[in-house]
Amino acid sequence: MNRWILSLLLFAPIAGATTDGRLLSMDSGEVIDRTTLGLQRSAVALPAGFAIDTSLIGDLALAANLGVRWAMATGPHHVAIGARYTQFFGAPVYSSAIAMLNPTVKQFNPSLSGPSAYAAYGIHLGQLSLTVEGRYEHLYYDAAGLNVGGSLVLGGNWWLVAEVGYRFFGQVPLHASLGVRFTGEHFGLALGATYTGYQDPQLPPLPVLPALDVFWCFG
Amino acid sequence: MKTIALLTVLSLCGCGGDVLAQTDPVTQDIPVTSVGLDAYAEIALDMPSETQGTVQIQKVAIDTDVVNSSGATTMKLTVLLSAHGTAMPGAPVLFTAQNKPPEFATAVNILGPKSYAPASHTAEHVESTQLAAIVQQPRLWIIVGNTVTQAGIGDGLPLKLTLSNLILTAHVSKSFQGLGAAVDVSGL
16 A cells, blocks of 8 residues: 555556556557446456446446446457447436526436447557557447547656547547546546537537546455 | 536536427517508517527427407417518517518418407417428517407407417427537546
8 A cells, every 4th residue: 555655656667557448538458357446437357358347427427337348468469349338317317407507498308328339459569558449339329439549658657648539420520638647556547638529509619528537446 | 607517417418318498488469450451460589599509300389378358359360480580589570461571471371360259268389390490590580460350349449369478399309419529538
């Protein structure tokens, strides 16, 4: 415990860097071999590279979700594939919230239920790690994307992360995220921003959303 | 503050939703000042912002109570829809068949002419595909007309037909598909 705190303070490199299989806003393709509690992904590690996972952020937003993931690493290469099912339970809550904030809206029935799947391949090249992810979602609408993420060691266990991708079918085709990641022996965090480019007559323009991930690995 | 809260709720969604939005009720009198001369009122209605932008219009309807408060005069109501107009919300424009504005010629009939008996109170519900097509512009104009061909005994001018609590209800499907980034950062 002391060693962990010390390393966090001094940013000393530690073997067996921890992961929750996420970069900033995409999958990292890494193997999850320890039970993880994280915002973007909480997972129970199973044998042979399998894991059952859920997005805690989604759960907190009343979109209960459960997924299965399999990942494998050989040398510098690693691959992961996964699928998830999301069931949205928050319709009454969101409806009340929106109706309270905007009395013109008498009823709002949001929906975010459906399956999603992804596959990622990554490679460690010393200071740089690259990951390519393909994903597909059917949550109220169809969405598919191809993303490329790069992580560059900044110093110690800090990484600079940049992602760029393309969304097929989407209104906003550009996926772009930028931020930093810290991966310690038991704890990790990612902080950055992701481009949304979202325009809606009801809302002010929203150019970016924060990308946040905090996770602990046990075992 | 309200906008930030709305934004937070919607970005947590990153999803899609069915929205039911309504305009504030409008009550409008249509006074006939000369029997045989049709009287009109042009009312401007601002569309709820929920109907603007990328939405799929599922259903649009106008609900109102038509009140003929006269003792013995039958009145006929006509309702037209126009994409252009001069009236402002809260400031209707009254005119007669003799001085119709230019938008009258292109306005689309969505109700009537329909007769209402004296001392009657009738609820009307109008749904129309033209209404659904026009609702995506920020403001639309409803022209309501009152035709009186014969004044009833004991009824003096002006003879008023009242549209009470006119409400436009839009049922739209809104996909917040543009918030795909919100789904990406959530880990879903």
